[in-house]
Amino acid sequence: MDIKVYMTTLGQKARKAGREISRTESGKKNLALLKIAEVIGNSQALLIAENSKDLEAGKKNGLDAALLDRLKLTPAGILAMVEGLKQVAALADPVGEITDLSYRPSGIQVGQMRVPLGVIGIIYESRPNVTVDAAALCLKSGNACILRGGSEAIHSNQAIAACIAQGLEAAGLPVDAVQIVATADRAAVGELITMNQYVDVIVPRGGKSLIERISKDATIPVIKHLDGICHVYIDDKADINKAVNIAVNAKTHRYGVCNAMETLLIAESIAPLVLPLLAEKYSQKGVELRGCLKTCSLLPGCLRATEEDWNTEYLAPILSIKILDGIEEAIAHIDQHSSGHTEAIVTEDFTLARRFLREVDSSSVMVNASTRFADGFEYGLGAEIGISTDKLHARGPVGLKGLTSLKYIVLGDGHIRL
DSSP states (O other), X not given: OOHHHHHXXXXXXXXXXXXXXXXXXXXXXXXXXXXHHHHHHHTHHHHHHHHHHHHHHHHHTTOOHHHHHHHOOOHHHHHHHHHHHHHHHHSOOOXXXXXXXXXXXXXXXXXXXXXXXXXXXXXXXXXXXXXXXXXXXXXXXXXXXXXXXXXXXXXXXXXXXXXXXXXXXXXXXXXXGEEEOOOOOTHHHHHHTTOTTXXXXXXXXXXXXXXXXXXXXXXXXXXXXXXXXXXXXXOTTOOHHHHHHHXXXXXXXXXXXXXXXXXXXXXXXXXXXXXXXXXXXXXXXTXXXXXXXXXXXXXXXXXXXXXXXXXXXXXXXEEEEEEESSHHHHHHHHHHHOOSSEEEEEOSXXXXXXXXXXXXXXXXXXXXXXXXXXXXXXXTOXXXXXXXXXXXXXXXXXXXXXXXXXXXXXXXXXXXXX
């Protein structure tokens, strides 16, 4: 296979289909999503059979248990994909929404209209359900997409692609609106991220090495985040019960996720009261603690943290802890070590809470809430394509609106500029 020719063909088809999808009314897009859901629901046996080929190959190739777990499709997982499609169909369509329409002194009206981005390339690993999620969000937001899943899930993704194509065809929409790269050749990724003529934005979902490579080599704008080094700061005016519950949930609810707390910051005056309570709960959960010198003096079983710990996304039951003088030092530490994902403060002081919200420069900043809420579903977006720590275009959980842009519109009645 000539990869360049193959990928160029995909790009041409996606661009053509994207023009049609961009002007498709909501009802027809929703119908397509429901038809895809119906086909996937009726194809459970086929999907599991194809997925078993990937699982068998993965075992032979030495994939670890965690990767195999992400790769596996179960009846419950397929049902979740079906429900996800229905949920996206029920969401409000952002395309065509007009905002800020106002009269100018000249008599014209000026506003902004929300429009699709065009063609979105999505590169991801392991999880076959991402194929459905990505296709659904791109379709609903009026975009065509080219999806490149991991080679370890190629049979699963091709089976899902066939279901999506059937659903699109049944709804009378172009099947090329969702295309899944059919080769495991890595050269296809290199082509996809440099096809400026056909692709408008790239969204990588996966490990740090994948996202670093895409960010470095892409000639197309990328929506991404590299790390989730999230902080919780417990202020000396915090409610103790709230502080303990939030700090435990933020770390232990799930470990291998980007919105889990990796560093706990705590005001020195409250540390002797709160840290022993937290240490007992973390011990029950099997969390390894690594702390500053002051932390280690309060918690004998705590390991001494290194400078590297403050810059590490563990994605594991490990937590770094630092005792600080107060909010000034906490904000300074976050500014130096955060990846810009999510930070939280626990305090009953309204003024300090407002200061934290204003000065901390991350995509999500919270008061008296667990960092685990940094999620598209929890934010009421219905679903997300990923979380962006970039500052331009989309920031934070990227839902339907994050897959659109704005253009100015002008309404006149024969107006001319004098």
